[in-house]
Amino acid sequence: MSAESVSENQKTFTLTNNNTGDSVELPVLEGTCGPPVIDVRKLYEQTGHFTFDPSFTATGSCKSRLTFIDGEKGILMHRGYTIEELAENSSFMEVAYLLLNGDLPNQAEFTKFERDITYHTMVHEQINYFYRGFRRDAHPMAIMCGVVGALSAFYHDSLDIWDPRQREISAHRLIAKIPTLAAMTYKYTVGQPFMYPRNDLNFPENFLYMCFGLPPEPYQVNPVLTNAMDKILILHADHEQNASTSTVRLAGSSQANPFACIASGIASLWGPSHGGANQAVLEMLDEIGDKKNIPEFIERAKNKDDPFRLMGFGHRVYKNFDPRAGVLKKACDEVLDDLGINDPRLELAMELERIALEDDYFVERKLFPNVDFYSGIILKAMGFPVSMFTVLFAVARTVGWVSQWKEMIEEPSLRIGRPRQLYTGPAQRPYVPMDKRK
Ligand code: CMC
Numbered sequence: 001m002s003a004e005s006v007s008e009n010q011k012t013f014t015l016t017n018n019n020t021g022d023s024v025e026l027p028v029l030e031g032t033c034g035p036p037v038i039d040v041r042k043l044y045e046q047t048g049h050f051t052f053d054p055s056f057t058a059t060g061s062c063k064s065r066l067t068f069i070d071g072e073k074g075i076l077m078h079r080g081y082t083i084e085e086l087a088e089n090s091s092f093m094e095v096a097y098l099l100l101n102g103d104l105p106n107q108a109e110f111t112k113f114e115r116d117i118t119y120h121t122m123v124h125e126q127i128n129y130f131y132r133g134f135r136r137d138a139h140p141m142a143i144m145c146g147v148v149g150a151l152s153a154f155y156h157d158s159l160d161i162w163d164p165r166q167r168e169i170s171a172h173r174l175i176a177k178i179p180t181l182a183a184m185t186y187k188y189t190v191g192q193p194f195m196y197p198r199n200d201l202n203f204p205e206n207f208l209y210m211c212f213g214l215p216p217e218p219y220q221v222n223p224v225l226t227n228a229m230d231k232i233l234i235l236h237a238d239h240e241q242n243a244s245t246s247t248v249r250l251a252g253s254s255q256a257n258p259f260a261c262i263a264s265g266i267a268s269l270w271g272p273s274h275g276g277a278n279q280a281v282l283e284m285l286d287e288i289g290d291k292k293n294i295p296e297f298i299e300r301a302k303n304k305d306d307p308f309r310l311m312g313f314g315h316r317v318y319k320n321f322d323p324r325a326g327v328l329k330k331a332c333d334e335v336l337d338d339l340g341i342n343d344p345r346l347e348l349a350m351e352l353e354r355i356a357l358e359d360d361y362f363v364e365r366k367l368f369p370n371v372d373f374y375s376g377i378i379l380k381a382m383g384f385p386v387s388m389f390t391v392l393f394a395v396a397r398t399v400g401w402v403s404q405w406k407e408m409i410e411e412p413s414l415r416i417g418r419p420r421q422l423y424t425g426p427a428q429r430p431y432v433p434m435d436k437r438k
Pocket of ligand 1: 242272273274275276277301302308309310311312313314315316317365367370371372
């Protein structure tokens with residue numbers, strides 16, 4: 001079978017079966033930006049064929065109005081605003097409102113939204129006891145998978161996904177409580193008391209306070225760290241239909257409750273190919289250890305027989321500089337400057353970046369540094385242990401997951417997601433009794 005394109009203004013795509021000569025006209029749909037898509041929903045009905053795209057390299061799984069990425073040009077936009085503009089001018093709370101509601105808030109809307117989030121930051125007191133079931137040395141993401149999933153056992157009054165008000169409350173609860181749970185997770189793993197949220201602090205200030213505040217001492221807000229944290233949150237807020245977001249959507253398509261769906265997103269984010277990469281970058285820099293070892297690691301990354309990859313490089317969608325990486329690089333310098341940290345890892349990272357960007361292997365494959373390359377260095381400088389990095393990603397991405405989930409539930413044509421497959425197992429065969437098996 002071969003595909004034959006028809007002219008763009010006909011808005012159809014002709015697919016011809018070379019064996020039978022049969023053709024089908026498939027509708028071509030166009031979004032606001034980005035390449036057109038061929039609508040294959042009727043393909044099986046019309047031809048008896050499925051499409052095959054196991055890693056979804058050419059498949060659009062949904063319509064969405066939230067985020068647009070042009071990977072060739074290195075563009076990322078939320079609801080039409082570029083990430084650079086948002087990072088420069090807005091706050092994480094504003095971006096959260098934008099993603100959730102479609103437009104930037106006016107002052108009154110913003111004040112109300114910030115208040116709604118602030119007044120949902122406390123978690124049910126019984127959740128404190130839930131933590132005690134975990135080993136102190138558990139990976140923070142393991143704890144997060146458990147406690148976020150458990151939220152649906154605590155907030156029964158917002159589980160009806162068909163009630164818009166309950167959807168709104170659970171969205172606010174998730175955005176507000178995940179930082180509290182993340183901070184509690186950190187405190188639990190270091191053996192310090194949980195810090196209750198403070199309503200007089202803004203979102204990033206409160207989060208840093210819950211992580212680094214201690215009951216016997218007054219907490220001093222550091223504006224440079226708050227600003228860097230806010231930027232990190234903005235830059236990770238949403239990223240179109242990546243693995244964890246698609247996981248949330250797929251889980252949500254079965255009409256599962258939002259807390260359970262977000263827990264599934266956290267599980268998917270954990271892997272080193274996705275959110276776990278920021279932890280892997282730091283571990284890799286420690287493993288490289290010294291500038292003189294960089295060529296050896298570059299060679300290993302290029303060797304197909306070696307599973308080693310340069311963590312923090314490459315992206316499924318970006319075939320150009322990750323626009324988030326540029327913003328973070330600047331924030332990274334500010335934090336290190338303010339804290340007076342002269343982290344040799346940063347120097348190592350810069351040298352690695354320089355060498356990789358000149359190397360033919362990386363140039364030909366368009367492997368540029370991604371957001372995780374810099375976020376780990378900033379988070380480390382702020383005092384977060386490496387194992388918390390992916391948790392911080394989850395705190396930010398909750399906004400995207402919740403917004404995408406809400407968009408999907410509000411879509412009238414919602415149906416359960418159900419991919420098909422290319423079966424390659426044995427064809428039908430008779431059952432052989434055990435005493436007759438070889
Ligand atoms: N180091 C060495 N080679 C690489 C790397 C890397 N980091 N990334 C891709 N390649 C090579 C890969 O071997 C392949 O080469 P060839 O064509 O010769 O077989 C080519 O580049 C294309 O790579 P791919 O594996 O087909 O690309 P993918 O879209 O399946 O994977 C990725 C994307 C992000 C998983 C991958 O680039 C990677 O593993 N990077 C390191 C992990 C990382 O930094 N992940 C964070 C991504 S950004 C945050 C997020 O979205 O969560």
